Amino acid sequence: MQSNHHDITIIGAGVSSIFLAYTLMKHNEHVSIHMIDLGKELSERTCGLDEGGICTCEGLCSKYIGFAGLGKSEGKFNYTNDFGGELGRKIGPQNTLKLMREVDNILCEFGGDSIPSYSTKNETLSSRGDEAGLKVLSTEVRHLGTRLAGDIFQELYEVLKARVTFSFETCVETISKKDDTFHLKSTSGQFTTGKLVIGTGMSGSKWLKEQVASLGLFPGKTRLDMGFRVEMKGDQLQSILQDTFETKLQIERDSFSATTYCMNPHGRIIRKHQHGLVMPDGQNAREEDTPSANLNFSLFVPRYFQSHDEAMKYAGDIIGGINQGRGRIVVQRLQDFKCHRATESVEGNLIDPSLNAVCGNVREEVPEVYGMALMEFLGSLETLIGEPVHPDTLLYGLDAKFHEPKLQTDENFETDISNLFLVGDCSGETHSLSQAAASGVYLGEYFVRETSNK
Structure with a gap:
């Protein structure tokens, strides 16, 4: 040619x-x-x-x-x-x-x-977030x-x-x-x-x-974000979503930082296929004929690796281990997660799961830092919204956002x-x-x- x-x-x-x-x-x-x-x-x-x-x-x-x-x-x-x-x-x-x-x-x-x-900027919320130990990130969307x-x-x-x-x-x-x-x-x-x-x-x-x-x-170095996909009562965050469609929150500690990603009020959780892995992902309510009664988001913890291969191997070992070669995604009730016990069934759960996942103990299948970040974040979130996060909140493992080597x-x-x-x-x-x-x-x-x- x-x-x-x-x-x-x-x-x-x-x-x-x-x-x-x-x-x-x-x-x-x-x-x-x-x-x-x-x-x-x-x-x-x-x-x-x-x-x-x-x-x-x-x-x-x-x-x-x-x-x-x-x-x-x-x-x-x-x-x-x-x-x-x-x-x-x-x-x-x-x-x-x-x-x-x-x-x-x-x-x-x-x-x-x-x-x-629309804008997610809210000065009052930012001030309340500071008091709760959370940074409220804002954007025009x-x-x-x-x-x-x-x-x-x-x-x-x-x-x-x-x-x-x-x-x-x-x-x-x-x-x-x-x-x-x-x-x-x-x-x-x-x-x-x-x-x-x-x-x-x-x-x-x-x-x-x-x-x-x-x-x-x-x-050189490659960034990899991983964390739980959280599905909660649709009105649980109403006090911080009154004026905005989405609020992006960040918590920083000496050993980690964690940021909410892709918050979907009235959205559903769907399967995401990337790099041979199957993960829980959020679908926006605008993409659906029948909106859900729930709200979902991912809480991502970024980590840096010396190479892209190292980052991909880490994700493959963890998420691939959860998948077990058959697209398996694990779901666990928040209360069970806190008590270090497996979820046997989500039948009759107040929060009706929008994704058909396998009940289990996802806490035991992921590195400790992701569970620790989630617990610290939810604790600060409870301070911000002025009420406990409902124990029937569902945690799906594990979502990831991949980045290119630099x-x-x-x-x-x-x-x-x-x-x-x-x-x-x-x-x-x-x-x-x-x-x-x-x-x-x-x-x-x-x-x-x-x-x-x-």
Whole structure:
């Protein structure tokens, strides 16, 4: 197959890559852009998991891989420096917020403003949180939901198609550099490019590690967040959710910090499949025909490992041990957890479980730090809400959020290899849709300035 040359090639068609390409397209009429992705275009990304069933994909799962990446799942954009990545530290907090406003403007250009944004900031609650030993993290939120997010990214795709060359269901097998040109050998032929941007997110971690090693780059520390998924009475947190849809809470101790993640009032717990592991995940009430009477969230404790392999082995040993090769997820009543006894049955439990999990003693199946963090957090939460957390609260083990190993990049996301850039989550700097998208806009603007200067 004949070789094709482009000015800029982007590997990975996730959120960061889309916002990078869109920014380039808007401000530079002549740059040629090529985007390569292992998955399918958005209209072909269908999986049984989307409907709450089992994965129906042959090979790679379309729920996680393909155009828009995880942007098609819930479409929740948190515009904040409080959580979701380290972009503010890398390029400055005010610059990051400015870029996030641009991300929101682009989403609204394509219909995102049909869902109002909201703020979780609450000064009174923050003050009460301080007294209870909890930090209340705040954000502006544009929560699109799966359907609207899909519509927006489909429209973005239609616009990008006019200027961007796409290669879907394509695996880049080797990357080499000769003089000022990158040579890509792929399952769809051979390509060359002047600038190469990798935006493969967390799903391409193994591939990224192999490719950059062949170029002489080696990643450093890797972060892994793990913790319990908690399902409680829907009105239990009413006193702190009166003015906001979600409150993000953080507790810090000498031996750990823990933060609530993906809080879903009236949501359900569903199964999440990642890296061969099965975990409890939250589904937003907006994605459901019949909202639940419960509220759920995960309490994540971050840990850092010397390598990505070490982090993945740790997660695999613990969550894989719980799964037992058959997708097993364990559920335990809070009262049983406190008493160090197994839950025999959840029949007649005040909080009706939204996920069909196996009753047991999850406390015995996870490292002590996660149980300790949960107990400390719930103790502070009781102080904040002024009442005990109900003993029938359900604890599911174990949820995880995976992060990319961090490769060294400069302030413009350029690696030690000239004209090789990392963007979005695979840079190790962003851990959210909003920060990933903002990093794409940032890199796009940098390329535009660089071209103008030349």
